[in-house]
Amino acid sequence: MNEIYTRNPVIVLREEFDDWAVLYNPDNAEAVGANPIGVDIWKRLDGSKSIGEIVGEIKQEYRNVSESVETEIFEFIEKLAKRGLIGISSTL
Amino acid sequence: MRMPRELDIELTAKCNLRCKYCYFFENENLDYIDLTTQEWTRFFDELGSIGVMKVTLAGGEPFFRNDLKELIDSIVKNRMRFAFLSNGGLITDDIAAYIKKTGRCDSVQISLDGSCAEIHDVGRGKGSFAGAIRGLEILKKYGINTPVRYTIHHFNVDDLGNAAKLLLEDLGLKSFSTNSAGYLGNCRKNADEIMLTHADRIKAMNILVDLNQKYNGRITAAAGPLAEAKYFAKMQRAFDENAPAFAKGGHLMACGCYNNKLSIHCDGGISPCTMLPNINLGFINKDKIIDIWQNSAELNQLRQREKIELAGIEFCNNCDFTDYCTGNCPGLAYNLTQKVNHPSPDACYRNFLQQSSAL
Ligand code: SF4
Ligand code: SF4
Numbered sequence: 001m002n003e004i005y006t007r008n009p010v011i012v013l014r015e016e017f018d019d020w021a022v023l024y025n026p027d028n029a030e031a032v033g034a035n036p037i038g039v040d041i042w043k044r045l046d047g048s049k050s051i052g053e054i055v056g057e058i059k060q061e062y063r064n065v066s067e068s069v070e071t072e073i074f075e076f077i078e079k080l081a082k083r084g085l086i087g088i089s090s091t092l
Numbered sequence: 093m094r095m096p097r098e099l100d101i102e103l104t105a106k107c108n109l110r111c112k113y114c115y116f117f118e119n120e121n122l123d124y125i126d127l128t129t130q131e132w133t134r135f136f137d138e139l140g141s142i143g144v145m146k147v148t149l150a151g152g153e154p155f156f157r158n159d160l161k162e163l164i165d166s167i168v169k170n171r172m173r174f175a176f177l178s179n180g181g182l183i184t185d186d187i188a189a190y191i192k193k194t195g196r197c198d199s200v201q202i203s204l205d206g207s208c209a210e211i212h213d214v215g216r217g218k219g220s221f222a223g224a225i226r227g228l229e230i231l232k233k234y235g236i237n238t239p240v241r242y243t244i245h246h247f248n249v250d251d252l253g254n255a256a257k258l259l260l261e262d263l264g265l266k267s268f269s270t271n272s273a274g275y276l277g278n279c280r281k282n283a284d285e286i287m288l289t290h291a292d293r294i295k296a297m298n299i300l301v302d303l304n305q306k307y308n309g310r311i312t313a314a315a316g317p318l319a320e321a322k323y324f325a326k327m328q329r330a331f332d333e334n335a336p337a338f339a340k341g342g343h344l345m346a347c348g349c350y351n352n353k354l355s356i357h358c359d360g361g362i363s364p365c366t367m368l369p370n371i372n373l374g375f376i377n378k379d380k381i382i383d384i385w386q387n388s389a390e391l392n393q394l395r396q397r398e399k400i401e402l403a404g405i406e407f408c409n410n411c412d413f414t415d416y417c418t419g420n421c422p423g424l425a426y427n428l429t430q431k432v433n434h435p436s437p438d439a440c441y442r443n444f445l446q447q448s449s450a451l
Contacts, residue, residue: 012171014143016093024145026171027195 001055005077006047006089013042023085030083037062037069038076047089051077095142095385098353100366103132103163104152105358108181108223111216112282113245113273116152121369123359127376129159131360133166135376140170142382146198148175150366152358155182161190168194176200177241180227181220185234192234199237202228204268205245207254214247215273215286228263240268244296244317245286252299260307270300271316275427275438276367288317290447297321314347315421315439324441327416337415344400344419344433350391354381364394367423368432397422400433407435411442 012024019036034042037058044054055073059065080086102116105124110117117124139147147167154176157163167174173196180202191197204224206212212221231238240259244252259268273279273287288296296317304311304318313319330338350364360376362384363369373384373391384391402414411417419425419435426432437443 010171012143012145014095014097014145024143026145026173029173029198 001052002050002091003088004047004050004090005045005081005086007042007045008085008087011085013039015039023080025083025085032079032083032085034076037065037073041073041076042080045077045080045086050091093351095382096144096353098146098148099139099144100148100150100353100355102151102356102358102366103149103154104156106156107151107153107179108156109153109179109217109220111179111220111278112286113215113243113279115274115276115279115367116150118278118281119276119369121372122357122361125359126157127358127360129162131377132163135356135360136163136166136170136172138377138381139172144172144381146173146175148177150177153179153182155187160187164190164194168196172196173198177203178227179203179216179220179224181223183227183230185230188230188234188236192236197236199239200227200231201239201241202231203243204228204240204255204259205243206248206251207258208251211248211251215243215245232263238265240265242268242270243273244270244288245273246288246292247286249288249292249296249299252296253303256303256307256311260310267310267312269312269314270318271313272296274315274424276423280427291451293317293320294448294451320439320444324444327413327441330416331412335416338418340418341416342402342414344397344402344405344422344435346397346418346420346422348398350394354385364391365423367421368426370426371432394422394432397433402435405434407437407440408442413441417441 010025010027012026014022014024016022019039021034021039023032023034023042041054041058044057055070058073059069077086104126106126154160155178164174175198178200191200202224204212205215206221209221212224213219228238242255259265275283275287279286297320300311300318301321311318355363355366356376357363357369361369362373362376362379363371364373371390371394373388402408402417402419408414417435420439421436422432424438425434425436428437
């Protein structure tokens with residue numbers, strides 16, 4: 001919750017159809033799909049906010065998101081971190 | 093898709109060879125000039141800014157450029173991967189090491205059209221076999237992926253077995269791909285001499301099907317005799333079984349490459365495909381790729397091509413196979429008929445059957 005993540009600068013955000021996107025790592029040709037909320041999270045991972053803050057912002061912005069959104073955000077962030085798309089820059 | 097995924101780029105109009113069946117030279121739609129380093133790097137910056145994932149660098153011969161390292165640096169800086177299409181002859185240890193170090197190179201495809209100089213050099217000129225093998229060995233030394241493309245023509249059909257042995261057994265490649273000399277560019281001048289006759293084509297199909305069995309499918313093809321042998325058999329089976337139409341059948345579908353990528357010619361001209369330089373969509377650094385991709389009337393019209401029914405085209409009148417046919421490559425269709433919205437007569441199954449029965 002307190003970790004502050006930042007994007008790996010080599011990753012390319014390719015917005016494809018209807019706000020869905022692909023996060024592409026040219027160093028290993030891996031691509032991760034992202035839905036519109038995923039894209040929004042990606043854009044917020046700029047090294048200035050903690051995960052907790054981002055979850056709060058998303059919940060506020062998308063009023064009718066499901067209860068499970070918090071878990072989904074954590075899972076998404078975990079996936080990005082595991083694949084080297086983001087890294088922890090500091091902790092609150 | 094909001095922007096193209098990939099671009100095919102003819103980086104130079106220069107080549108160390110003059111192959112008899114080269115699709116690139118002798119094309120009246122191209123200006124054979126080279127753009128400067130700055131013109132290319134400016135363009136790569138634009139590609140990077142819109143999220144293009146990969147560029148395939150061809151020519152001419154891309155290794156002819158003496159600013160290649162600078163161009164590669166620009167591609168890497170702009171977060172793209174890259175691949176090359178090459179004849180192999182100008183590849184050095186120095187450039188191979190440089191490419192390897194980037195970690196961004198998918199492959200360097202080498203053209204090899206025979207198992208020995210006597211066969212390969214017939215189509216590509218003296219010394220070209222030695223160059224291709226030297227290039228392959230250098231790339232192998234640096235662990236760079238090197239797919240090989242064998243272009244089948246009148247003089248190398250009978251060598252297919254030896255070539256498969258050289259590539260798959262002696263050189264230990266995982267696979268190699270095949271196509272055949274097509275009626276494009278320089279090949280049009282030498283068509284009678286070099287292109288496959290109908291008898292050659294049937295022979296190539298039979299040899300390739302057998303070889304592929306022997307080598308467990310390690311020979312591939314997106315076009316040419318092997319691809320046709322497979323696709324024609326599938327069409328015939330479907331017809332015999334009165335099968336429902338194929339998902340892509342009945343319309344001018346072809347490969348649909350213009351939904352994924354664009355081509356840039358040596359003079360900076362932008363086209364939907366390398367095979368369609370006659371359709372000019374603009375020029376790099378003058379017209380924006382994203383505008384062309386999203387708004388070009390010509391490109392959007394080409395994308396509508398797949399709605400055209402084969403049954404409504406005069407060439408396909410009363411054909412039994414329309415439901416299973418995709419009309420094939422629009423580039424070849426244009427070169428043979430001067431029409432883009434037309435099937436390619438070269439890859440037409442009905443034509444193939446008619447010619448076979450006339451043999
Ligand atoms: S086919 Fe390739 S190697 Fe041969 S002349 Fe054309 S560009 Fe050069
Ligand atoms: S005539 Fe040829 S191109 Fe037309 S549908 Fe039949 S097989 Fe296909």
